[in-house]
Amino acid sequence: MNKIRNFCIIAHIDHGKSTLADRLLEYTKTVEGKDMQAQVLDNMDLERERGITIKSHAIQMQYLYNGETYILNLIDTPGHVDFSYEVSRSIAACEGALLIVDAAQGIQAQTISNLYMAIDNDLEIIPILNKIDLPSAMPDEVEDQIIELLGCKREEIIRASGKMGQGVYDILAAIIERVPAPKGDPEAPLQALIFDSVFNSFRGIIAYFKILNGTIRKGDLVKFFATEKEYNADEVGVLKLTMSPRDVVTCGDVGYIISGIKTSKEVKVGDTITHVKNPCEKAIDGFEEVKPMVFAGVYPIESEDFEDLRASLEKLQLNDASLTFQPESSIALGFGFRCGFLGLLHMEIIQERLEREFNMDVITTVPNVSYLVYDKKGGVKEVHNPSGLPDPTLIDYIEEPYIRASVITSTAYIGPIMSLCLGKRGILLKQEYISGDRVEITYDLPLGEIVIDFYDKLKSISKGYASFDYQMHDYREARLAKMDILLNGEPVDALSTLTHVDNAVNFGRRMCEKLKELIPRQQFDIAIQAAIGAKIIARETIKAVRKDVTAKCYGGDISRKRKLLEKQKEGKKRMKQVGNVEVPQKAFLAVLKLD
Ligand SMILES: Nc1nc2c(ncn2[C@@H]2O[C@H](COP(=O)(O)OP(=O)(O)OP(=O)(O)O)[C@@H](O)[C@H]2O)c(=O)[nH]1
Secondary structure: OOOOOEEEEEEEEOOOHHHHHHHHHHHOOOOHHHHHHOOOOOOOOOHHHHOOOOOEEEEEEEOOOOOEEEEEEEEEOEEEOHHHHHHHHHHHOOOOOEEEEEEEOOHHHHHHHHHHHHHOOOOOOEEHHHHHHHHOOOOHHHHHHHHHHHHHOOHHHEEOOOOOOOOHHHHHHHHHOOOOOOOOOOOOOOOEEEEEEEEEEEOOOEEEEEEEEOOOOOOOEEOOOOOOEEEEOOOOEEEEEOOEOEEEEEEEEEEEOOOOOOOHHHHHOOEEEEEOOOOOOOOOOOOOOOOEEEEEEEEEOOOOOHHHHHHHHHHHHHHHOOEEEEEEEOOOOOEEEEEOOOHHHHHHHHHHHHHHHHHOOOOEEOOOOOEEEEEEOOOOEEEEEEEHOOOHHEEEEEEEEEEEEEEEEEEEHHHHHHHHHOOOOOOEEEEEEEEEEEEEEEEEEEEEHHHHHHHHHHHOOOOOEEEEEEEEEEEEOOOEEEEEEOOOOOEEEHHHHHEEEEHHHHHHHHHHHHHHOOOOOOOOEOOOOOOOOOOOOEEEEOOOOHHHHHHHOOOOOOHHHHHHHHHHHHHHHHHEEOOEEEEEEEHHHHHHHHH
16 A cells, blocks of 8 residues: 555646646556557547546556556546536545646646645645746746745756656656555455546446545445445456456555446445445545536427436436536426536536537526525525526515635736626725736625626636636625516516626617527517516517528429528527527527627
């Protein structure tokens, strides 16, 4: 066990975690020659295409150091704020962390938040100044920032380039020298912490764990604490580039178990696995239950796919414990689910994974946050969907969630960032200089205002030189009103939103204009109206068109005609019939596209 090192890589988004992980795999000869491709661990297509890490990935390496072979278990983690929950779980499975800081960008918001998470879990931190090959690198200055943040010595910082390979051997040496070996007793009753799981259509559910105490053998009878269900350990093993079965996995190891579990409810991330005979006394303190921040309806395009959608969401949830869902119905869209996400990127990723991995065609509706609605009788109810709001006459007041946000930027951008936050009803708390001309600004902001487009706006006004991190803070009373959208006089519940009273008219007008752009012209006029209660606050009309797609074709060209018709059918795939109006997916997310 003293030859095992469990470590993760943490950093702000794009500071080079996955690239450095590639180098570690290459220099330890874990992946060689033909298997080596960029971002080996980002094995989801979606991760490669977008160049971001969404899931944490675990992989075991072996490395010969001073004549001894060490086992290094690496867990690569995502950098985007929406996925910080993945980071917290990976951290719990490690004793050390490589903290990577981009030498050109310096310390950013998630550098700090991920670092705090690692410190809270008592991890040994190895600071790495990455991308030193960049001409724009400012190694001395960024080193100063790291020293100030960590209170470490200059010699402890390793200068590296994940791209060119500098510093990689130093990093491997530091992992062995500085990260403590896992503690624990291989003879004690089994205590294994489940930190992730996936569904495999052939093998059932695969749970990934780290053993804190004890040993697990193939064929052992084990039980899961949360469900108290018993299973046979059909296969146990460690995680190399693929799963690598072992007869025994022991204390300190990061591994996997396959035990024929088919239903996702039976495996809970954060749960403890122990033996049926000689069980441990108590479960490991799991993870804090993650609270979704943003909610949206997810509806199958074909209503008969409802049960398939449920099964797909259950499987996805296994691999993504932060996703929540419960059935709901909409007059406009039929039966679907109200899903909870950590943020908009998370929502987008889930929609794409449903489409790619499960072949589901879905419509997602306007995202919103959760509200606390106090009624006049003194009761309170959490509402995740504007159409679930009680009648206005019964409502005493509504509270909305506020976050505490930290923005790190250079002084040049303070002005525009402050006016952005002000426009989002933000309250400035403090402004602190970190080092040089870098400033941390702290704001309280209504979450509902930032989920929509805050991140993109921040990036564009600061030309990318501002980073942002936030935590849920509290709920505060707000003057909110429910705004409905009517298409040809029919309210479309899936388009309802809660908006601040002061912005309502402006918001309603912009929504109507945007919907006019997004809903295709049809064979009759379509009136789009925004209303608060019975009062219409904005209106647009989409003029009728007679659309004969085959009109352009010359008489005999059948194949061309067929192609055009097919194309039209394809276009319909992402449409939903609402009353007599066909509404495309884009329109349901119009609110995200307001200028
Ligand atoms: N010049 C230079 N570029 C690098 C280096 N390391 C990474 N990059 C580039 O920086 C970008 C981000 O690298 P990734 O490794 O994907 O970053 P990441 O931190 O894993 O990103 P997320 O997983 O999405 O948080 C890519 O375009 C890399 O090619 C380096 O050492 N030098």
